[in-house]
Amino acid sequence: MGSALLRGLARAGGYHLTAIDLDPEALDAIEDAVDETSEDVAAAREADIVVLAVKPDVAPAVLDELDLRGGQQLVTLAAGLPRGFVDERTDASVVRIMPNLAAETGNMAAAATNAGLTDEVREMLDAVGEFVEVDESLMHVSTAVNGSGPAFAFYLIDAMKQGGIDGGLDPEQAETLAAQTFKGAAETVLRDDRSVDELIDAVCSPNGTTIEGMDVLWDSDADEAVEDAVAAAERRSRELAEAFDDA
Ligand SMILES: NC(=O)C1=CN([C@@H]2O[C@H](COP(=O)(O)OP(=O)(O)OC[C@H]3O[C@@H](n4cnc5c(N)ncnc54)[C@H](OP(=O)(O)O)[C@@H]3O)[C@@H](O)[C@H]2O)C=CC1
């Protein structure tokens, strides 16, 4: 996730980017996109904004080593890691976000906690996509919808692609058509004032093809399966948070 954010910010421009990782191979992999790399966590003291992009179970150890100043901002993005846990372990001001991998292409969907959110961090999130401000209690469901969501969307794109292959398209053509169709549909939902139901209606020409396919979907449990996937990911986020309850 850290490298996706760095690549997105490099693409947006206007940031001096330092990647910090203990693993030189991880730094080699991101070297082309950033201004500096460092294996020394102390390099974080030089930054205005520090993003803690390690896994939740590693975060406590990294926080012990991070020695940030009062004027710095610390952005935590680990699933389940409470803002308060981080806040108690640093002098920096802390905001919790749930980003996603589309940061890399400037299309990230993110949620950020109202608490600790500054204009500098808003600007950074804006530079790589869209974000919403939420109460921290909603970070579990955000983790499921927009954090894990890209995997669910990849799965659905793949199913659409497979439908195209079954009908005779070659896999590359089917992938282009399926992925671009999801991209266009998403853009329409974001930009058009009509509701999703109205948009579906707009695609369904009278006695045409779409209504035949929609009838199959409306008669299926496809919507419930997606809702169950979101609920399962949300549940896991709550479980991850429990590890920090007594810490
Ligand atoms: N993947 C995703 O789509 C999303 C992930 N997240 C969150 O992002 C975080 C990272 O997840 P993800 O990117 O998938 O995991 P990765 O394992 O790909 O990234 C974690 C990175 O942290 C590095 N690291 C480990 N220990 C340290 C340390 N002590 N000091 C500095 N760097 C260290 C790892 O290095 P090494 O490889 O050497 O261990 C690795 O580069 C998680 O908290 C996750 O919840 C949030 C939203 C979306």
Ligand SMILES: O=C(O)[C@@H]1CCC=N1
């Ligand atoms: O799977 C995970 O735990 C992380 C958090 C959201 C997306 N990836």
